[in-house]
Amino acid sequence: MATMKDVAKLAGVSTSTVSHVINKTRFVSDEIAERVNKAAKELNYYAPSALARSFKVNRTKTIGMLVTTSTNPFFGEVVKGVERHCYHKGYSLILCNTEGDHQRMHESINTLLQKRVDGLILVCASLEGERFDIFEHYADIPVVVMDWGPMLFTSDKIQDNSLRGGYMAAKHLIDSGHSDIGCITGPLERNQAKMRYNGYLEAMDEAGFIVNPSWVVEADFECEGGYNAFIQLHEKGKLPSALVVANDMMAMGVINAANELGIQIPEQLSIIGYDDIHIAKFISPSLTTIHQPKYRLGQAAVEALLKRLDAPDTFPQVIELEPTLVERKSVRKLGLVG
Known part of the structure:
Protein backbone atom coordinates (compact mmCIF):
# COMPACT_ATOMS: atom_id res chain seq x y z
CA MET A 1 0.00 0.00 0.00
CA ALA A 40 -1.46 9.95 -5.71
CA LYS A 41 -3.65 8.65 -8.53
CA GLU A 42 -0.79 6.67 -10.11
CA LEU A 43 0.05 5.04 -6.78
CA ASN A 44 -3.60 4.47 -5.84
CA TYR A 45 -2.97 6.42 -2.66
CA TYR A 46 -6.04 7.22 -0.62
CA ALA A 47 -5.86 9.75 2.19
CA PRO A 48 -7.32 8.75 5.54
CA SER A 49 -10.95 9.79 5.91
CA ALA A 50 -11.78 12.96 7.78
CA LEU A 51 -13.33 10.87 10.54
CA ALA A 52 -10.23 8.68 10.87
CA ARG A 53 -7.99 11.75 11.05
CA SER A 54 -10.23 13.27 13.68
CA PHE A 55 -9.74 10.30 16.01
CA LYS A 56 -5.98 10.48 15.49
CA VAL A 57 -5.61 14.20 16.21
CA ASN A 58 -8.76 14.58 18.32
CA ARG A 59 -10.11 17.21 15.92
CA THR A 60 -12.77 17.05 13.23
CA LYS A 61 -11.66 20.22 11.38
CA THR A 62 -15.23 21.50 11.61
CA ILE A 63 -16.65 24.60 13.27
CA GLY A 64 -20.29 25.01 14.22
CA MET A 65 -22.06 28.36 13.85
CA LEU A 66 -25.45 29.31 15.26
CA VAL A 67 -27.25 32.31 13.77
CA THR A 68 -30.62 33.90 14.49
CA THR A 69 -32.59 33.91 11.24
CA SER A 70 -33.27 37.45 10.09
CA THR A 71 -34.08 39.33 6.89
CA ASN A 72 -31.05 41.50 7.70
CA PRO A 73 -28.26 40.74 5.18
CA PHE A 74 -25.78 41.82 7.87
CA PHE A 75 -25.79 38.25 9.17
CA GLY A 76 -25.17 36.80 5.72
CA GLU A 77 -22.17 39.08 5.27
CA VAL A 78 -20.74 37.98 8.63
CA VAL A 79 -21.30 34.31 7.76
CA LYS A 80 -19.45 34.89 4.48
CA GLY A 81 -16.44 36.13 6.45
CA VAL A 82 -16.57 33.12 8.76
CA GLU A 83 -16.97 30.61 5.93
CA ARG A 84 -14.20 32.03 3.79
CA HIS A 85 -11.73 32.14 6.68
CA CYS A 86 -12.67 28.58 7.66
CA TYR A 87 -11.90 27.50 4.10
CA HIS A 88 -8.50 29.20 4.11
CA LYS A 89 -7.67 27.48 7.41
CA GLY A 90 -8.77 24.05 6.16
CA TYR A 91 -11.95 23.90 8.25
CA SER A 92 -15.53 23.09 7.30
CA LEU A 93 -18.46 25.13 8.65
CA ILE A 94 -21.75 23.70 9.89
CA LEU A 95 -24.36 26.47 10.00
CA CYS A 96 -27.59 26.29 12.02
CA ASN A 97 -30.43 28.83 12.03
CA THR A 98 -32.59 29.18 15.13
CA GLU A 99 -35.54 30.76 13.27
CA GLY A 100 -36.08 32.80 16.44
CA ASP A 101 -37.13 29.62 18.29
CA HIS A 102 -35.65 29.32 21.79
CA GLN A 103 -36.07 25.54 21.94
CA ARG A 104 -34.52 25.14 18.51
CA MET A 105 -31.55 27.22 19.67
CA HIS A 106 -30.87 24.78 22.52
CA GLU A 107 -31.36 21.75 20.28
CA SER A 108 -29.04 23.17 17.61
CA ILE A 109 -26.25 23.76 20.15
CA ASN A 110 -26.70 20.21 21.44
CA THR A 111 -26.58 18.80 17.89
CA LEU A 112 -23.43 20.72 16.99
CA LEU A 113 -21.66 19.56 20.13
CA GLN A 114 -22.68 15.95 19.53
CA LYS A 115 -21.21 16.18 16.03
CA ARG A 116 -17.85 16.82 17.72
CA VAL A 117 -17.24 20.24 16.19
CA ASP A 118 -13.91 21.69 17.25
CA GLY A 119 -15.52 24.95 18.35
CA LEU A 120 -18.69 27.06 18.26
CA ILE A 121 -19.42 30.56 16.96
CA LEU A 122 -22.68 31.95 18.33
CA VAL A 123 -24.47 34.91 16.73
CA CYS A 124 -27.77 34.86 18.55
CA ALA A 125 -29.35 37.75 20.45
CA SER A 126 -31.44 35.45 22.63
CA LEU A 127 -28.26 34.03 24.13
CA GLU A 128 -27.73 37.17 26.18
CA GLY A 129 -27.87 36.37 29.89
CA GLU A 130 -28.58 32.70 29.10
CA ARG A 131 -26.99 29.84 31.04
CA PHE A 132 -26.16 26.64 29.15
CA ASP A 133 -25.47 23.65 31.41
CA ILE A 134 -24.52 21.61 28.35
CA PHE A 135 -21.27 23.58 28.01
CA GLU A 136 -20.18 22.12 31.35
CA HIS A 137 -20.18 18.67 29.72
CA TYR A 138 -18.15 19.97 26.77
CA ALA A 139 -15.72 22.16 28.68
CA ASP A 140 -12.96 21.51 26.14
CA ILE A 141 -14.99 22.97 23.25
CA PRO A 142 -14.12 26.67 22.78
CA VAL A 143 -16.97 29.12 22.23
CA VAL A 144 -16.87 32.54 20.55
CA VAL A 145 -19.85 34.86 20.92
CA MET A 146 -20.32 37.68 18.44
CA ASP A 147 -21.66 41.07 19.36
CA TRP A 148 -24.01 40.47 22.28
CA GLY A 149 -24.06 41.33 25.95
CA PRO A 150 -22.94 39.54 29.11
CA MET A 151 -22.75 35.74 28.90
CA LEU A 152 -23.24 33.28 31.77
CA PHE A 153 -20.74 30.85 30.27
CA THR A 154 -17.07 31.11 29.38
CA SER A 155 -16.42 32.46 25.89
CA ASP A 156 -14.31 34.76 23.83
CA LYS A 157 -16.25 37.71 22.45
CA ILE A 158 -16.07 39.62 19.17
CA GLN A 159 -17.94 42.91 19.02
CA ASP A 160 -18.10 46.24 17.30
CA ASN A 161 -17.80 49.39 19.41
CA SER A 162 -21.51 50.21 19.30
CA LEU A 163 -21.21 53.05 21.81
CA ARG A 164 -18.64 54.74 19.60
CA GLY A 165 -20.71 54.04 16.49
CA GLY A 166 -23.87 55.60 17.95
CA TYR A 167 -21.85 58.63 19.02
CA MET A 168 -20.32 58.97 15.53
CA ALA A 169 -23.76 58.82 13.89
CA ALA A 170 -25.22 61.61 16.01
CA LYS A 171 -22.00 63.63 15.84
CA HIS A 172 -22.09 63.55 12.04
CA LEU A 173 -25.61 64.99 12.05
CA ILE A 174 -24.56 67.65 14.57
CA ASP A 175 -21.50 68.54 12.47
CA SER A 176 -23.84 68.82 9.47
CA GLY A 177 -25.74 71.60 11.24
CA HIS A 178 -28.60 69.66 12.84
CA SER A 179 -29.78 70.17 16.41
CA ASP A 180 -33.30 68.69 16.26
CA ILE A 181 -32.20 65.06 16.11
CA GLY A 182 -34.33 62.03 16.89
CA CYS A 183 -33.43 58.36 17.21
CA ILE A 184 -35.07 55.11 16.19
CA THR A 185 -33.43 52.51 18.40
CA GLY A 186 -33.27 48.75 18.24
CA PRO A 187 -34.81 46.72 21.10
CA LEU A 188 -33.18 48.28 24.14
CA GLU A 189 -32.91 45.01 26.08
CA ARG A 190 -30.18 44.08 23.61
CA ASN A 191 -26.68 45.29 24.34
CA GLN A 192 -26.02 46.55 20.80
CA ALA A 193 -29.15 48.68 20.65
CA LYS A 194 -28.59 50.10 24.12
CA MET A 195 -24.97 51.05 23.38
CA ARG A 196 -25.86 52.77 20.08
CA TYR A 197 -28.61 54.72 21.83
CA ASN A 198 -26.22 55.68 24.64
CA GLY A 199 -23.74 56.91 22.02
CA TYR A 200 -26.45 59.11 20.51
CA LEU A 201 -27.29 60.50 23.96
CA GLU A 202 -23.61 61.17 24.67
CA ALA A 203 -23.16 63.18 21.45
CA MET A 204 -26.33 65.18 22.10
CA ASP A 205 -25.27 65.95 25.67
CA GLU A 206 -21.78 66.94 24.55
CA ALA A 207 -23.28 69.40 22.06
CA GLY A 208 -25.62 70.84 24.70
CA PHE A 209 -28.76 69.70 22.84
CA ILE A 210 -31.88 68.51 24.64
CA VAL A 211 -33.28 65.14 23.54
CA ASN A 212 -37.00 65.37 22.78
CA PRO A 213 -38.51 62.10 24.12
CA SER A 214 -41.22 62.31 21.44
CA TRP A 215 -38.48 61.89 18.84
CA VAL A 216 -37.16 58.64 20.30
CA VAL A 217 -38.92 55.43 19.22
CA GLU A 218 -37.89 51.86 20.01
CA ALA A 219 -38.17 49.32 17.18
CA ASP A 220 -36.97 45.82 16.27
CA PHE A 221 -33.97 46.07 13.88
CA GLU A 222 -36.15 45.02 10.90
CA CYS A 223 -37.45 47.01 7.89
CA GLU A 224 -41.05 46.82 9.02
CA GLY A 225 -40.06 48.00 12.49
CA GLY A 226 -38.38 51.08 11.02
CA TYR A 227 -41.40 51.76 8.82
CA ASN A 228 -43.84 51.53 11.74
CA ALA A 229 -41.58 53.57 14.02
CA PHE A 230 -41.51 56.45 11.54
CA ILE A 231 -45.29 56.35 11.09
CA GLN A 232 -45.57 56.55 14.88
CA LEU A 233 -43.09 59.43 14.95
CA HIS A 234 -45.00 61.28 12.23
CA GLU A 235 -48.30 60.91 14.08
CA LYS A 236 -46.85 62.66 17.13
CA GLY A 237 -46.58 65.97 15.26
CA LYS A 238 -43.52 68.00 14.33
CA LEU A 239 -40.64 65.94 13.03
CA PRO A 240 -36.95 66.45 13.83
CA SER A 241 -34.66 67.60 11.01
CA ALA A 242 -32.57 64.42 11.27
CA LEU A 243 -32.75 60.87 12.57
CA VAL A 244 -30.18 58.42 13.88
CA VAL A 245 -31.53 54.98 12.92
CA ALA A 246 -29.87 52.09 14.74
CA ASN A 247 -29.43 49.86 11.69
CA ASP A 248 -29.70 50.06 7.90
CA MET A 249 -32.69 47.73 7.68
CA MET A 250 -34.80 50.06 9.82
CA ALA A 251 -33.43 53.05 7.90
CA MET A 252 -34.77 51.54 4.67
CA GLY A 253 -38.17 51.15 6.33
CA VAL A 254 -38.01 54.81 7.41
CA ILE A 255 -37.18 55.94 3.87
CA ASN A 256 -40.11 53.93 2.50
CA ALA A 257 -42.54 55.43 5.03
CA ALA A 258 -41.21 58.95 4.40
CA ASN A 259 -41.70 58.55 0.65
CA GLU A 260 -45.30 57.42 1.18
CA LEU A 261 -45.92 60.48 3.35
CA GLY A 262 -44.37 62.83 0.78
CA ILE A 263 -41.39 63.71 3.00
CA GLN A 264 -38.27 64.28 0.94
CA ILE A 265 -34.94 62.86 2.07
CA PRO A 266 -32.60 64.58 2.73
CA GLU A 267 -34.27 67.92 1.86
CA GLN A 268 -36.84 67.68 4.68
CA LEU A 269 -35.38 64.88 6.78
CA SER A 270 -31.80 63.61 7.06
CA ILE A 271 -31.17 59.97 7.95
CA ILE A 272 -28.07 58.09 9.06
CA GLY A 273 -28.11 54.30 9.42
CA TYR A 274 -25.82 51.71 10.96
CA ASP A 275 -24.08 48.54 9.61
CA ASP A 276 -23.33 49.58 6.00
CA ILE A 277 -24.95 46.49 4.49
CA HIS A 278 -24.16 46.01 0.81
CA ILE A 279 -27.53 47.28 -0.43
CA ALA A 280 -27.25 50.57 1.51
CA LYS A 281 -25.42 52.34 -1.32
CA PHE A 282 -27.99 51.28 -3.92
CA ILE A 283 -31.20 52.59 -2.31
CA SER A 284 -32.44 56.09 -3.14
CA PRO A 285 -31.07 58.24 -1.73
CA SER A 286 -27.94 56.20 -1.00
CA LEU A 287 -27.64 55.82 2.74
CA THR A 288 -25.09 57.59 4.91
CA THR A 289 -24.27 55.04 7.58
CA ILE A 290 -21.85 53.69 10.16
CA HIS A 291 -19.77 50.88 8.71
CA GLN A 292 -19.33 47.67 10.69
CA PRO A 293 -16.41 45.54 9.46
CA LYS A 294 -18.64 42.51 8.88
CA TYR A 295 -16.14 40.36 7.02
CA ARG A 296 -13.50 41.19 9.62
CA LEU A 297 -15.94 40.29 12.43
CA GLY A 298 -16.30 36.84 10.90
CA GLN A 299 -12.57 36.47 10.34
CA ALA A 300 -11.79 37.55 13.91
CA ALA A 301 -14.26 34.99 15.28
CA VAL A 302 -12.51 32.13 13.45
CA GLU A 303 -9.06 33.39 14.46
CA ALA A 304 -10.12 33.61 18.12
CA LEU A 305 -11.52 30.07 17.99
CA LEU A 306 -8.38 28.58 16.46
CA LYS A 307 -6.21 30.47 18.93
CA ARG A 308 -8.29 29.03 21.77
CA LEU A 309 -7.85 25.52 20.36
CA ASP A 310 -4.07 25.97 20.45
CA ALA A 311 -4.03 27.65 23.87
CA PRO A 312 -7.13 26.45 25.77
CA ASP A 313 -6.03 27.75 29.17
CA THR A 314 -5.65 31.42 28.21
CA PHE A 315 -8.01 33.96 29.76
CA PRO A 316 -11.16 34.74 27.69
CA GLN A 317 -10.61 37.73 25.44
CA VAL A 318 -12.83 40.51 24.12
CA ILE A 319 -11.94 41.73 20.63
CA GLU A 320 -13.53 45.06 19.73
CA LEU A 321 -13.51 46.32 16.15
CA GLU A 322 -13.95 50.02 15.47
CA PRO A 323 -16.75 51.44 13.27
CA THR A 324 -16.22 54.09 10.58
CA LEU A 325 -18.43 56.73 8.96
CA VAL A 326 -19.55 56.27 5.34
CA GLU A 327 -20.96 59.47 3.83
CA ARG A 328 -23.49 59.18 1.01
CA LYS A 329 -26.62 61.14 0.04
CA SER A 330 -29.15 60.80 2.89
CA VAL A 331 -27.81 63.61 5.11
CA ARG A 332 -28.27 67.28 4.24
CA LYS A 333 -25.70 69.78 5.43
CA LEU A 334 -27.76 72.70 6.72
CA GLY A 335 -26.77 76.11 5.38
CA LEU A 336 -25.33 74.55 2.23
CA VAL A 337 -26.93 74.01 -1.15
CA GLY A 338 -27.88 70.36 -1.81
Whole structure:
Protein backbone atom coordinates (compact mmCIF):
# COMPACT_ATOMS: atom_id res chain seq x y z
CA MET A 1 0.00 0.00 0.00
CA ALA A 2 1.38 3.40 -1.02
CA THR A 3 2.22 5.93 1.67
CA MET A 4 2.31 9.71 1.72
CA LYS A 5 6.10 9.44 1.56
CA ASP A 6 5.80 7.47 -1.71
CA VAL A 7 3.55 10.17 -3.18
CA ALA A 8 5.99 12.88 -2.13
CA LYS A 9 8.91 11.07 -3.74
CA LEU A 10 7.10 10.54 -7.05
CA ALA A 11 5.85 14.15 -7.14
CA GLY A 12 9.23 15.57 -6.13
CA VAL A 13 7.90 17.44 -3.11
CA SER A 14 8.02 17.13 0.67
CA THR A 15 5.56 15.00 2.64
CA SER A 16 4.24 18.16 4.30
CA THR A 17 3.35 19.57 0.87
CA VAL A 18 1.49 16.34 0.04
CA SER A 19 -0.40 16.69 3.32
CA HIS A 20 -1.34 20.32 2.60
CA VAL A 21 -2.60 19.43 -0.89
CA ILE A 22 -4.67 16.47 0.27
CA ASN A 23 -6.05 18.08 3.42
CA LYS A 24 -6.35 21.60 1.94
CA THR A 25 -4.67 23.11 4.97
CA ARG A 26 -2.47 25.62 3.14
CA PHE A 27 -2.31 27.27 -0.27
CA VAL A 28 -0.24 25.30 -2.78
CA SER A 29 0.28 26.39 -6.39
CA ASP A 30 -1.88 24.73 -9.04
CA GLU A 31 1.19 23.23 -10.72
CA ILE A 32 2.42 21.51 -7.54
CA ALA A 33 -1.10 20.44 -6.54
CA GLU A 34 -1.54 18.84 -9.96
CA ARG A 35 1.74 16.91 -9.58
CA VAL A 36 0.75 15.65 -6.14
CA ASN A 37 -2.75 14.60 -7.24
CA LYS A 38 -1.33 12.87 -10.33
CA ALA A 39 1.21 10.96 -8.23
CA ALA A 40 -1.46 9.95 -5.71
CA LYS A 41 -3.65 8.65 -8.53
CA GLU A 42 -0.79 6.67 -10.11
CA LEU A 43 0.05 5.04 -6.78
CA ASN A 44 -3.60 4.47 -5.84
CA TYR A 45 -2.97 6.42 -2.66
CA TYR A 46 -6.04 7.22 -0.62
CA ALA A 47 -5.86 9.75 2.19
CA PRO A 48 -7.32 8.75 5.54
CA SER A 49 -10.95 9.79 5.91
CA ALA A 50 -11.78 12.96 7.78
CA LEU A 51 -13.33 10.87 10.54
CA ALA A 52 -10.23 8.68 10.87
CA ARG A 53 -7.99 11.75 11.05
CA SER A 54 -10.23 13.27 13.68
CA PHE A 55 -9.74 10.30 16.01
CA LYS A 56 -5.98 10.48 15.49
CA VAL A 57 -5.61 14.20 16.21
CA ASN A 58 -8.76 14.58 18.32
CA ARG A 59 -10.11 17.21 15.92
CA THR A 60 -12.77 17.05 13.23
CA LYS A 61 -11.66 20.22 11.38
CA THR A 62 -15.23 21.50 11.61
CA ILE A 63 -16.65 24.60 13.27
CA GLY A 64 -20.29 25.01 14.22
CA MET A 65 -22.06 28.36 13.85
CA LEU A 66 -25.45 29.31 15.26
CA VAL A 67 -27.25 32.31 13.77
CA THR A 68 -30.62 33.90 14.49
CA THR A 69 -32.59 33.91 11.24
CA SER A 70 -33.27 37.45 10.09
CA THR A 71 -34.08 39.33 6.89
CA ASN A 72 -31.05 41.50 7.70
CA PRO A 73 -28.26 40.74 5.18
CA PHE A 74 -25.78 41.82 7.87
CA PHE A 75 -25.79 38.25 9.17
CA GLY A 76 -25.17 36.80 5.72
CA GLU A 77 -22.17 39.08 5.27
CA VAL A 78 -20.74 37.98 8.63
CA VAL A 79 -21.30 34.31 7.76
CA LYS A 80 -19.45 34.89 4.48
CA GLY A 81 -16.44 36.13 6.45
CA VAL A 82 -16.57 33.12 8.76
CA GLU A 83 -16.97 30.61 5.93
CA ARG A 84 -14.20 32.03 3.79
CA HIS A 85 -11.73 32.14 6.68
CA CYS A 86 -12.67 28.58 7.66
CA TYR A 87 -11.90 27.50 4.10
CA HIS A 88 -8.50 29.20 4.11
CA LYS A 89 -7.67 27.48 7.41
CA GLY A 90 -8.77 24.05 6.16
CA TYR A 91 -11.95 23.90 8.25
CA SER A 92 -15.53 23.09 7.30
CA LEU A 93 -18.46 25.13 8.65
CA ILE A 94 -21.75 23.70 9.89
CA LEU A 95 -24.36 26.47 10.00
CA CYS A 96 -27.59 26.29 12.02
CA ASN A 97 -30.43 28.83 12.03
CA THR A 98 -32.59 29.18 15.13
CA GLU A 99 -35.54 30.76 13.27
CA GLY A 100 -36.08 32.80 16.44
CA ASP A 101 -37.13 29.62 18.29
CA HIS A 102 -35.65 29.32 21.79
CA GLN A 103 -36.07 25.54 21.94
CA ARG A 104 -34.52 25.14 18.51
CA MET A 105 -31.55 27.22 19.67
CA HIS A 106 -30.87 24.78 22.52
CA GLU A 107 -31.36 21.75 20.28
CA SER A 108 -29.04 23.17 17.61
CA ILE A 109 -26.25 23.76 20.15
CA ASN A 110 -26.70 20.21 21.44
CA THR A 111 -26.58 18.80 17.89
CA LEU A 112 -23.43 20.72 16.99
CA LEU A 113 -21.66 19.56 20.13
CA GLN A 114 -22.68 15.95 19.53
CA LYS A 115 -21.21 16.18 16.03
CA ARG A 116 -17.85 16.82 17.72
CA VAL A 117 -17.24 20.24 16.19
CA ASP A 118 -13.91 21.69 17.25
CA GLY A 119 -15.52 24.95 18.35
CA LEU A 120 -18.69 27.06 18.26
CA ILE A 121 -19.42 30.56 16.96
CA LEU A 122 -22.68 31.95 18.33
CA VAL A 123 -24.47 34.91 16.73
CA CYS A 124 -27.77 34.86 18.55
CA ALA A 125 -29.35 37.75 20.45
CA SER A 126 -31.44 35.45 22.63
CA LEU A 127 -28.26 34.03 24.13
CA GLU A 128 -27.73 37.17 26.18
CA GLY A 129 -27.87 36.37 29.89
CA GLU A 130 -28.58 32.70 29.10
CA ARG A 131 -26.99 29.84 31.04
CA PHE A 132 -26.16 26.64 29.15
CA ASP A 133 -25.47 23.65 31.41
CA ILE A 134 -24.52 21.61 28.35
CA PHE A 135 -21.27 23.58 28.01
CA GLU A 136 -20.18 22.12 31.35
CA HIS A 137 -20.18 18.67 29.72
CA TYR A 138 -18.15 19.97 26.77
CA ALA A 139 -15.72 22.16 28.68
CA ASP A 140 -12.96 21.51 26.14
CA ILE A 141 -14.99 22.97 23.25
CA PRO A 142 -14.12 26.67 22.78
CA VAL A 143 -16.97 29.12 22.23
CA VAL A 144 -16.87 32.54 20.55
CA VAL A 145 -19.85 34.86 20.92
CA MET A 146 -20.32 37.68 18.44
CA ASP A 147 -21.66 41.07 19.36
CA TRP A 148 -24.01 40.47 22.28
CA GLY A 149 -24.06 41.33 25.95
CA PRO A 150 -22.94 39.54 29.11
CA MET A 151 -22.75 35.74 28.90
CA LEU A 152 -23.24 33.28 31.77
CA PHE A 153 -20.74 30.85 30.27
CA THR A 154 -17.07 31.11 29.38
CA SER A 155 -16.42 32.46 25.89
CA ASP A 156 -14.31 34.76 23.83
CA LYS A 157 -16.25 37.71 22.45
CA ILE A 158 -16.07 39.62 19.17
CA GLN A 159 -17.94 42.91 19.02
CA ASP A 160 -18.10 46.24 17.30
CA ASN A 161 -17.80 49.39 19.41
CA SER A 162 -21.51 50.21 19.30
CA LEU A 163 -21.21 53.05 21.81
CA ARG A 164 -18.64 54.74 19.60
CA GLY A 165 -20.71 54.04 16.49
CA GLY A 166 -23.87 55.60 17.95
CA TYR A 167 -21.85 58.63 19.02
CA MET A 168 -20.32 58.97 15.53
CA ALA A 169 -23.76 58.82 13.89
CA ALA A 170 -25.22 61.61 16.01
CA LYS A 171 -22.00 63.63 15.84
CA HIS A 172 -22.09 63.55 12.04
CA LEU A 173 -25.61 64.99 12.05
CA ILE A 174 -24.56 67.65 14.57
CA ASP A 175 -21.50 68.54 12.47
CA SER A 176 -23.84 68.82 9.47
CA GLY A 177 -25.74 71.60 11.24
CA HIS A 178 -28.60 69.66 12.84
CA SER A 179 -29.78 70.17 16.41
CA ASP A 180 -33.30 68.69 16.26
CA ILE A 181 -32.20 65.06 16.11
CA GLY A 182 -34.33 62.03 16.89
CA CYS A 183 -33.43 58.36 17.21
CA ILE A 184 -35.07 55.11 16.19
CA THR A 185 -33.43 52.51 18.40
CA GLY A 186 -33.27 48.75 18.24
CA PRO A 187 -34.81 46.72 21.10
CA LEU A 188 -33.18 48.28 24.14
CA GLU A 189 -32.91 45.01 26.08
CA ARG A 190 -30.18 44.08 23.61
CA ASN A 191 -26.68 45.29 24.34
CA GLN A 192 -26.02 46.55 20.80
CA ALA A 193 -29.15 48.68 20.65
CA LYS A 194 -28.59 50.10 24.12
CA MET A 195 -24.97 51.05 23.38
CA ARG A 196 -25.86 52.77 20.08
CA TYR A 197 -28.61 54.72 21.83
CA ASN A 198 -26.22 55.68 24.64
CA GLY A 199 -23.74 56.91 22.02
CA TYR A 200 -26.45 59.11 20.51
CA LEU A 201 -27.29 60.50 23.96
CA GLU A 202 -23.61 61.17 24.67
CA ALA A 203 -23.16 63.18 21.45
CA MET A 204 -26.33 65.18 22.10
CA ASP A 205 -25.27 65.95 25.67
CA GLU A 206 -21.78 66.94 24.55
CA ALA A 207 -23.28 69.40 22.06
CA GLY A 208 -25.62 70.84 24.70
CA PHE A 209 -28.76 69.70 22.84
CA ILE A 210 -31.88 68.51 24.64
CA VAL A 211 -33.28 65.14 23.54
CA ASN A 212 -37.00 65.37 22.78
CA PRO A 213 -38.51 62.10 24.12
CA SER A 214 -41.22 62.31 21.44
CA TRP A 215 -38.48 61.89 18.84
CA VAL A 216 -37.16 58.64 20.30
CA VAL A 217 -38.92 55.43 19.22
CA GLU A 218 -37.89 51.86 20.01
CA ALA A 219 -38.17 49.32 17.18
CA ASP A 220 -36.97 45.82 16.27
CA PHE A 221 -33.97 46.07 13.88
CA GLU A 222 -36.15 45.02 10.90
CA CYS A 223 -37.45 47.01 7.89
CA GLU A 224 -41.05 46.82 9.02
CA GLY A 225 -40.06 48.00 12.49
CA GLY A 226 -38.38 51.08 11.02
CA TYR A 227 -41.40 51.76 8.82
CA ASN A 228 -43.84 51.53 11.74
CA ALA A 229 -41.58 53.57 14.02
CA PHE A 230 -41.51 56.45 11.54
CA ILE A 231 -45.29 56.35 11.09
CA GLN A 232 -45.57 56.55 14.88
CA LEU A 233 -43.09 59.43 14.95
CA HIS A 234 -45.00 61.28 12.23
CA GLU A 235 -48.30 60.91 14.08
CA LYS A 236 -46.85 62.66 17.13
CA GLY A 237 -46.58 65.97 15.26
CA LYS A 238 -43.52 68.00 14.33
CA LEU A 239 -40.64 65.94 13.03
CA PRO A 240 -36.95 66.45 13.83
CA SER A 241 -34.66 67.60 11.01
CA ALA A 242 -32.57 64.42 11.27
CA LEU A 243 -32.75 60.87 12.57
CA VAL A 244 -30.18 58.42 13.88
CA VAL A 245 -31.53 54.98 12.92
CA ALA A 246 -29.87 52.09 14.74
CA ASN A 247 -29.43 49.86 11.69
CA ASP A 248 -29.70 50.06 7.90
CA MET A 249 -32.69 47.73 7.68
CA MET A 250 -34.80 50.06 9.82
CA ALA A 251 -33.43 53.05 7.90
CA MET A 252 -34.77 51.54 4.67
CA GLY A 253 -38.17 51.15 6.33
CA VAL A 254 -38.01 54.81 7.41
CA ILE A 255 -37.18 55.94 3.87
CA ASN A 256 -40.11 53.93 2.50
CA ALA A 257 -42.54 55.43 5.03
CA ALA A 258 -41.21 58.95 4.40
CA ASN A 259 -41.70 58.55 0.65
CA GLU A 260 -45.30 57.42 1.18
CA LEU A 261 -45.92 60.48 3.35
CA GLY A 262 -44.37 62.83 0.78
CA ILE A 263 -41.39 63.71 3.00
CA GLN A 264 -38.27 64.28 0.94
CA ILE A 265 -34.94 62.86 2.07
CA PRO A 266 -32.60 64.58 2.73
CA GLU A 267 -34.27 67.92 1.86
CA GLN A 268 -36.84 67.68 4.68
CA LEU A 269 -35.38 64.88 6.78
CA SER A 270 -31.80 63.61 7.06
CA ILE A 271 -31.17 59.97 7.95
CA ILE A 272 -28.07 58.09 9.06
CA GLY A 273 -28.11 54.30 9.42
CA TYR A 274 -25.82 51.71 10.96
CA ASP A 275 -24.08 48.54 9.61
CA ASP A 276 -23.33 49.58 6.00
CA ILE A 277 -24.95 46.49 4.49
CA HIS A 278 -24.16 46.01 0.81
CA ILE A 279 -27.53 47.28 -0.43
CA ALA A 280 -27.25 50.57 1.51
CA LYS A 281 -25.42 52.34 -1.32
CA PHE A 282 -27.99 51.28 -3.92
CA ILE A 283 -31.20 52.59 -2.31
CA SER A 284 -32.44 56.09 -3.14
CA PRO A 285 -31.07 58.24 -1.73
CA SER A 286 -27.94 56.20 -1.00
CA LEU A 287 -27.64 55.82 2.74
CA THR A 288 -25.09 57.59 4.91
CA THR A 289 -24.27 55.04 7.58
CA ILE A 290 -21.85 53.69 10.16
CA HIS A 291 -19.77 50.88 8.71
CA GLN A 292 -19.33 47.67 10.69
CA PRO A 293 -16.41 45.54 9.46
CA LYS A 294 -18.64 42.51 8.88
CA TYR A 295 -16.14 40.36 7.02
CA ARG A 296 -13.50 41.19 9.62
CA LEU A 297 -15.94 40.29 12.43
CA GLY A 298 -16.30 36.84 10.90
CA GLN A 299 -12.57 36.47 10.34
CA ALA A 300 -11.79 37.55 13.91
CA ALA A 301 -14.26 34.99 15.28
CA VAL A 302 -12.51 32.13 13.45
CA GLU A 303 -9.06 33.39 14.46
CA ALA A 304 -10.12 33.61 18.12
CA LEU A 305 -11.52 30.07 17.99
CA LEU A 306 -8.38 28.58 16.46
CA LYS A 307 -6.21 30.47 18.93
CA ARG A 308 -8.29 29.03 21.77
CA LEU A 309 -7.85 25.52 20.36
CA ASP A 310 -4.07 25.97 20.45
CA ALA A 311 -4.03 27.65 23.87
CA PRO A 312 -7.13 26.45 25.77
CA ASP A 313 -6.03 27.75 29.17
CA THR A 314 -5.65 31.42 28.21
CA PHE A 315 -8.01 33.96 29.76
CA PRO A 316 -11.16 34.74 27.69
CA GLN A 317 -10.61 37.73 25.44
CA VAL A 318 -12.83 40.51 24.12
CA ILE A 319 -11.94 41.73 20.63
CA GLU A 320 -13.53 45.06 19.73
CA LEU A 321 -13.51 46.32 16.15
CA GLU A 322 -13.95 50.02 15.47
CA PRO A 323 -16.75 51.44 13.27
CA THR A 324 -16.22 54.09 10.58
CA LEU A 325 -18.43 56.73 8.96
CA VAL A 326 -19.55 56.27 5.34
CA GLU A 327 -20.96 59.47 3.83
CA ARG A 328 -23.49 59.18 1.01
CA LYS A 329 -26.62 61.14 0.04
CA SER A 330 -29.15 60.80 2.89
CA VAL A 331 -27.81 63.61 5.11
CA ARG A 332 -28.27 67.28 4.24
CA LYS A 333 -25.70 69.78 5.43
CA LEU A 334 -27.76 72.70 6.72
CA GLY A 335 -26.77 76.11 5.38
CA LEU A 336 -25.33 74.55 2.23
CA VAL A 337 -26.93 74.01 -1.15
CA GLY A 338 -27.88 70.36 -1.81
